[in-house]
Amino acid sequence: MKITAIRFAKLEVPLITPFKTAMRTVQNITDLVVIIETDKGILGYGAAPATPVITGDTHGSIAYAIQHVIAPHIIGMDVENLNSICHKIQHAIVGNSSAKAALEIAVYDLWAKRFDAPLYKMLGGGMPELTTDVTISVDNIDKMLTDSNLAIEQGFEILKVKIGTDIEKDIERVHSIYQNVAKRAIIRLDVNQGWTAKQTVYAIQKLENLGVELELIEQPVKSKDIDGLRYISERITTPVMADESAFSPQQVLELIRTGAADIINIKLMKCAGLSQAIKIADLAELHDIPCMIGCMLEGSVSVAAAAHLAAAKASSISLIDLDGPALGQFDPVVGGVNFDLSNIKLSQGAGLGIETINNLQELTWPF
Ligand SMILES: [Mg+2]
Numbered sequence: 001m002k003i004t005a006i007r008f009a010k011l012e013v014p015l016i017t018p019f020k021t022a023m024r025t026v027q028n029i030t031d032l033v034v035i036i037e038t039d040k041g042i043l044g045y046g047a048a049p050a051t052p053v054i055t056g057d058t059h060g061s062i063a064y065a066i067q068h069v070i071a072p073h074i075i076g077m078d079v080e081n082l083n084s085i086c087h088k089i090q091h092a093i094v095g096n097s098s099a100k101a102a103l104e105i106a107v108y109d110l111w112a113k114r115f116d117a118p119l120y121k122m123l124g125g126g127m128p129e130l131t132t133d134v135t136i137s138v139d140n141i142d143k144m145l146t147d148s149n150l151a152i153e154q155g156f157e158i159l160k161v162k163i164g165t166d167i168e169k170d171i172e173r174v175h176s177i178y179q180n181v182a183k184r185a186i187i188r189l190d191v192n193q194g195w196t197a198k199q200t201v202y203a204i205q206k207l208e209n210l211g212v213e214l215e216l217i218e219q220p221v222k223s224k225d226i227d228g229l230r231y232i233s234e235r236i237t238t239p240v241m242a243d244e245s246a247f248s249p250q251q252v253l254e255l256i257r258t259g260a261a262d263i264i265n266i267k268l269m270k271c272a273g274l275s276q277a278i279k280i281a282d283l284a285e286l287h288d289i290p291c292m293i294g295c296m297l298e299g300s301v302s303v304a305a306a307a308h309l310a311a312a313k314a315s316s317i318s319l320i321d322l323d324g325p326a327l328g329q330f331d332p333v334v335g336g337v338n339f340d341l342s343n344i345k346l347s348q349g350a351g352l353g354i355e356t357i358n359n360l361q362e363l364t365w366p367f
Contacts, residue, residue: 001079001114005037006071006103008063009360011047011299013328017147019297020137022164022194023053029328031299032059033360034066036106038079042113045354046106047301048098048269054244054296055269057098065099067365074103079110086275097247097272104273105305109351116350119305123278123312128346130310132320133158133188135327138165141176148181156342158186158215160321164194171203178212187213188321191220193244197228204236216263216319219243229260241265241292248272249279256287265292266317268306277309285316292319300325304337304352307344320344332358 013029036044050058073088089100112119134156136147163170200220216239221228223244233240242261246252247270255261264284271277284291293310295303303324310317325339335355338345347353
């Protein structure tokens with residue numbers, strides 16, 4: 001089954017409630033869908049959101065990198081040669097992690113379809129069901145308490161609480177939420193680079209002294225501040241997870257080597273695709289470092305790939321943060337992975353199991 005062409009579409013899904021972090025506020029999930037055509041008439045689906053403040057990628061840059069730089073290297077290749085295709089994708093251009101991720105997802109989809117098996121089985125098999133946490137956006141305390149209680153009523157057992165706007169207010173937020181939900185839900189904190197290393201140690205020690213139990217604290221400091229992450233890790237009991245500091249397998253190796261992080265958050269859009277995510281999961285497992293599988297604010301095409309990976313790599317990926325598709329008002333993907341609040345169920349269809357995608361707005365170059 002040979003790759004003959006690549007085309008693009010836009011896919012927009014309005015959010016149930018706006019998504020707010022220390023870095024941005026968003027109203028819609030907007031993905032660039034990558035569709036690979038083959039000589040057998042079978043299509044491969046991939047997708048990527050634009051996350052300029054995280055990866056530096058926009059839909060325009062993703063489409064350009066694929067269409068004009070990477071595609072010429074892989075058009076005509078047989079999807080059976082998965083490793084060789086991924087090698088070409090990874091080496092055709094530096095950076096552009098979301099473009100590589102979207103394209104690799106479509107290639108893996110086709111590769112598994114070629115052998116008529118669900119992707120997670122091709123990656124080694126596992127349980128086709130996952131339980132995800134849910135994001136509680138940063139807001140005033142009352143709103144965050146309301147959102148936390150609603151999430152627990154909906155069956156979520158783990159809350160990923162977004163903070164990082166103001167240190168004293170953040171401490172108050174976390175303390176209030178903990179007092180309100182203690183014993184009903186586990187709390188993970190995501191500071192999204194909003195604090196300094198010293199502020200983090202101050203805040204977490206204060207919360208620890210108040211008896212607040214946190215499962216982990218994610219990326220409290222700026223992405224480049226690896227020394228800061230290590231400073232924090234050495235001074236608090238709560239496990240520290242690297243997110244924006246952990247893009248590539250090489251960066252993860254450095255984080256592990258320097259003892260800067262206790263947990264690694266893998267996202268396909270950061271690491272440049274499934275081939276690299278597998279390397280990170282294996283690397284972390286070798287060092288007894290657990291991984292989280294996370295996603296950007298992205299829809300059910302690309303998050304399906306993350307779910308298949310997590311199912312197959314359960315020995316390394318023990319924390320699941322794939323709530324993106326469930327935050328949308330509807331799921332435009334027919335077939336594929338079913339995202340029902342905290343429960344994620346993988347399809348037994350070939351590849352990602354996607355039958356069709358509704359609401360696709362086909363794009364013609366230039367766009
Ligand atoms: Mg994060």
